[in-house]
Amino acid sequence: MSNCTICPRDCRTDRENGRRGFCGVTGKTIKCARAALHMWEEPCISGDAGSGAVFFSGCPLRCVYCQNRDIAGAERGIDVTEERLAEIFLELAGKGAANINLVTPTHYTPQIIRSVQQARENGLKLPIVYNCSGYEKVSTLKMLDGIVDIYLTDFKYMDREAAAIYSHAPDYPEVAKAALQEMVRQIGEPVFDEAGMMKKGVIVRHLLLPNHLKNAKGVVQYVYEAYGDTVYLSLMNQYTPLPGLERWPEINRRVTKREYGRLLDYTLSLGVENAFIQEGETAKESFIPAFDCEGVLPEKPV
DSSP, X not given: OTTOOSSTTOOOOOGGGTOOOTTSOOSSSEEEXXXXXXXXXXXXXXXXXXXXXXXXXXXXXXXXXXTTHHXXXXXXXXXXXXXXXXXXXXXHHXXXXXXXXXXXXXXXXXXXXXXXHHHHHTTOOSOEEEEEOSXXXXXXXXXXXXXXXXXXXXXXXXXXXXXXXXXXXXXXXXXXXXHHHHHHHHHOSOEEOTTSOEEEEEEEEEEOOTTXXXXXXXXXXXXXXXXXXXXXXXXXXXXXXXXXXXXXXXGSSOOOHHHXXXXXXXXXXXXXXSEEEOOSOOOSGGGSOOOSOTTTSOOOOO
């Protein structure tokens, strides 16, 4: 943390002594914006009970169209200790969570590892879901071997130009490929319980951007040709253009039914069998939770 190289930005910021990295946060504590049951993940993650989602503040990627922009810049959230984070995991388990879902966790990886270990020592049995952008260093992922049970990862771009324009990361395709290879190496074949809930596995998400069907097809083709049905695909049409995208008019609208339909047709034409799709009008702000710090502070006794 004193010369931070946790994410591919390699900003080498002295986060240990209070300086903010590219991710927007220091390394002293862990900033959380919400810890609650979450129903809007894939069916094998949320199920009927809900996923125990912990939303972390800050982000190493910072896409211009970010759906969680309220916390990506670390403007919202409460600082907690590793001990408190372990307690949060156990509290979510007590509420019936199907798993512990770490949302945008990359820049807190060392602290999260210690918190998971502490929670497990105190009885946590739930699968750990690492819910990330796909912009991950292999060396950091190796630290998570034996900690994470499910990788729920984005694969945003095969197009380097789009990655540079929208995420300031022209190296995204190469980084994401290497990261996914390490995730699959760690996890192997997916495992489900009798109720269809994932216990181990890798799910690759792709959020279709308007006017970027070619990029989406490239992602699907790469993932399926490289990993077949070992990896589950999750193809999303929920892209929601938020205020501030006037500089990028080509993505300042919702995805059309035709665009999404063409992506699904292409996916089926490749022979993909293990994939989640979205139906109906999903591009709405109800998919963006309230980052009101629910569940972050200990509940006061009645």
